[in-house]
Amino acid sequence: MEEVITLLDRPPFRAEKQHTQWARRSGARAILDWLADFPGESWQERWEASPAAQCPRRWAQQGHAWVGTAAPVRWSSIQAGLLILAGADVIRLPLTWQFGYRTTHLRSVVEQARDREGYARLREKVDPKRWTAVGGRRARLALARIMLTKGGGLADITAGDAIQYSIELRKSEIDNSGGTLFYSWLRDLGHLPSDAPATLRFLDRVTGQLTCEQLVDRHGVACAPIRRLLIDYLEERRPKLDYSTLDNLARALTRNFWSDLERHHPGIASLDLPPGVASAWKERFRTRTQRRKRPDGTLEETVVERADHALLLMAVRAFYLDIARWAAEEPARWGPWVAPCPIKEAETSNRKRIKRVKARMDQRTRERLPALEAFAQAAADHHRHQSARLQALLAVPPGATFTLGDAVYTRTKNATTANARDPHGALLRFDLAEHRAFWAWAAVEFLRHTGARIEEMLETSHHAMIQYRLPTTGEIVPLLQIAPSKTDQERVLLVSPELADVLATIIRRVRDPRTGAIPLLAAYDYEERTWNPPAPLLFQWDRGGETSRMSGEFIRKALAEVLAYIGLTDSTGQPLDFAPHDFRRLFITDAIRSGLPPHIAQVIAGHTNINTTMGYHAIYPTETIEAHRAFITRRRALRPAEEYRTPTDAEWEDFLGHFERRKLSVGTCARAYGTACIHEHACVRCSLLRPDPAQRGRLVEIRDNLLDRIAEAEREGWLGEIEGLQVSLAGAQSKIDQINSAASGRSVMLGLPTLRTSP
Incomplete structure (x- = not known):
């Protein structure tokens, strides 16, 4: 016994305050005096033979009386003595016993007495805000409990110990939020083997591949x-x-x-x-x-x-x-x-079934295509609304009230959370609402600009963003690499400016503020029942301090909140819901309607058969489809079969080159792919020119130059040039007016068509 008491008087078990050290020492001595009467060769065996080890409730109710038979010590000192004995590994407390024994000092005692070097390394890797947050404190408590049960330090905790703790925690009635964060911390420390489970969050739902x-x-x-x-x-x-x-x-x-x-x-x-x-x-x-x-x-x-x-x-x-x-x-x-x-x-x-499905999907596409822009705008407005609500909450101190609209909310007193109570007392999580609104907006923008499947979107990583240098001009073109999914066929997509803005916003959101890198995440593939290697996935979020991959169910619920926010309805008055796959059909339909050849759309969509691509296209006229197929049939009879295959690199480069040739000094030419300029490159006069607001000054210079040239022609009597110069002047002035109208938000009145009477 004296060896144990002497050990408790030394660092790291000795308390800084003298009163605390006296309470621990006297309580530990009293417990050891009481355990000395039970059989066993070690203090652990004597503890297990005592009635205290059978039930923590009995210890809480009768422990003072039991230990009081050996020494008259206060109950607070007995509790402090038990914790320091467990912290010094003199007595080990089972997990079930600890779950039933409630004390607020267990975590602090273990962190002081056990593996100070390991805890110092852990604190360097954990965000300070997360360390003191509710989830962080529960994760630290989990580590302390495991060490009190198994002994040793943080490096001695095995994957089996963590799994056992997670199982026992789920069996108990204790709030287990943050119950798997400790496992993520152990992985960050490098204490777990490479073949250990990537996370404990879905351990009970992950079965792996069956034979x-x-x-x-x-x-x-x-x-x-x-x-x-x-x-x-x-x-x-x-x-x-x-x-x-x-x-x-x-x-x-x-x-x-x-x-x-x-x-x-x-x-x-x-x-x-x-x-x-x-x-x-x-x-x-x-x-x-x-x-x-x-x-x-x-x-x-x-x-x-x-x-x-x-x-x-x-x-x-x-x-x-x-x-x-x-x-x-x-x-x-x-x-x-x-x-x-x-x-x-x-x-x-299954022809009849396919026709029914095609007709139902076509009708679904026709109803949603006109509402696509409104839904996308609603997703952006919903995120701005939820973000403004969150900022209003964070602007007031914990416990204060704030007003949103006509309602008065009260922020909770916990400064580490972004929760508030409404006038009826219901708890609202403003941070979670803003989080769902953001990812709903991100999913809508990503899906409608790429036409990707939802599983492809969720598997997109930071490494998927690549650059391609055009061999003709040397211009850098951003591309998005879509990982193989349904057809095991990898493909790349041209990143539009709108999509680039969305990807940049997502990267800023998921980037680790301390390191600037996107956290690596090992996601579970529910289709193949396997774990994918760690990758910097874009669609991930901080779930109680532990990074987690987004699920398809989460995205669907987030889209449903946008639908409830805007209140879109179909022709029957029912809510016009948007499923993630709807955006793929809308993307293909809109691309073909805009002049993209079907076989190019097939490559972009990742279909192995062009009939699948045409099946996604709902608005394409039936007679055009039949005429296109008849044309292909006739051409196949006249030309070699080698021509009917996936587009070659040259064809793909020609497709990309079309966008290069549309770029002008004062804007962009909006002519369709495969069409030549029909206005003899008189771009200022052309109605297909989309002026760039940044080039307004250049257009003003062109207009002023035309005015000077008209004045010169009138002075010199060059009447043959005046009419052409006036047409160019009208075109330049029209482009300037378009830029001015867009900047002011005003609509442009194009006038009403009139009938011309024949002479």
């Missing part, structure tokens, strides 16, 4: 030979399929096909299905029961037609036909399972 055997067994196939056949079939198909497709195929063949047959026909063990059995199965899976909760809490059941009915039939038919084909190559393995396919080819025809 073919696990994919089949999760749906319970009773017939052992059929189970083995399904596993072998999936193993044969696996090399050519991505994991998401394999997962869906396994679900179709097991749960939706064979497990259903076993449930309705117990004992079935052959693929040769009687006609009645096959017909009954197809009829059952033609519809499904849709359950919705009514406002009163009861469930409403509705029978609806399955949207994936044809896809399910195709999967089962392919299963039968693949076995029949493989039996010719390996008769011993697949021959015994060859059976007549219960699904005819006509039943898998």
Whole structure:
């Protein structure tokens, strides 16, 4: 005992204040005197043999009386003594015991007594504001609890210790916000191996890729030979399929096909299905029961037609036909399972379904294309609104009131948060509202200017922004590299000025203010069930101090808030919602309408088939599509087949060169791709010239020069030049008026058309 007391009198366990040191010392001595009467060779064994180790509540209620039998010490001193004994690793307290024992001094005692050097390194890596914030304090408490349970310092905490803590914390009733931030700190310190999980946030929802055997067994196939056949079939198909497709195929063949047959026909063990059995199965899976909760809490059941009915039939038919084909190559393995396919080819025809889907998507595009600009403007206005609300809150001290509109809000007393209460007492998180509004605006701008899929947007990193030097002029062109997604085909997009502004704003937001770098983030791919290598993803956010990748669900909810803010409705009066994929259809439709050739749009969209691109285009006239296809058919009959392929580098450079040739000294030419100048390069006169406001001074000089030339022509009698100079003067004055109108925000009256009477 005296060795322990002597240890507590030395740094780092000795307290700076004499009164605190006396309380710790007297309390620790009293506890050790009490534990000396219990069996065990170490103080830990004696603690575990005592009633105090069984339940922290009993310790809180009876601990004073228990220890009081050995020495008359105050309860506050006993509590201080227990903490310093745990901090000195004399006694180790289990996690469940610590969760039930509430004290405000545990974290400070451990940080003083354990691994001061490790804590100093950690403080250098953590933002000071985060260190003292609520989430930071909870992360520090998590580290302290693990060390009190396992012993050692920060470097001794393993990934298994962190996982165990996270599991035990979820089982408890303790508020676990910030409960995984400590793991991120351990990774920053470099104490965890490279193969450790990237984060603990989604550990309970991340399963990884299942084997073919696990994919089949999760749906319970009773017939052992059929189970083995399904596993072998999936193993044969696996090399050519991505994991998401394999997962869906396994679900179709097991749960939706064979497990259903076993449930309705117990004992079935052959693929040769009687006609009645096959017909009954197809009829059952033609519809499904849709359950919705009514406002009163009861469930409403509705029978609806399955949207994936044809896809399910195709999967089962392919299963039968693949076995029949493989039996010719390996008769011993697949021959015994060859059976007549219960699904005819006509039943898998999905033309009708495709036409219905196309018509529904076209109607959806037609309704949303006119409202696209209004929705994008609403997203920007919504972010400005939420940002102004946040700034109004931060402008007042904690606990003060402020007014927004007609309502009076009260900021909470916690200075590290941006929360307030409305007049009804409800807690509002102004920082989170501004955060969602910003990313809604960023998603809308990114999607509508790139036509990318949402998964491609969420996987875009800082490394995707590259520069390309045009070989003809040497001009630097910014490009955005889209990572392979659905088609595993990488592509690049030309970055417009509008998109460049959006990307720059996103980078400023996610950049680490201390280092200036974008944090590296290892994101989980929910389609492939694998972790991607760490990358500086653009769509990430600080979630309680831990960087986290944005999810598609988060983006959809943020877009729904913009919709609620603007209140758009369709022709039936229902809310006109915008899904992330709608922007892809709108991008392709608008690009083709603006004159972009369909095969170029195909490359930009990343489609392997031009028919897919045309399927996204809703406004393209039917007769034009048919004429274009007929033209291609005729040309293919006359020209070599090598011409019908992905555009070459030369064609792509010609496409990029079109934008170079549109750049003028006083603005930009707005002529469509593939068209020549029809005004003999008299740009000042041309209605397609889009004047640059920055070149107003040059246009004024041109106008003044034209006035001088007209005056000279009138003096010299050059009447043949006056009319041409006056046309140029009118064009120059028109461009100046356009710039002036845009600067003042006024609209330009173009006048009304009039009918000319024939002479």
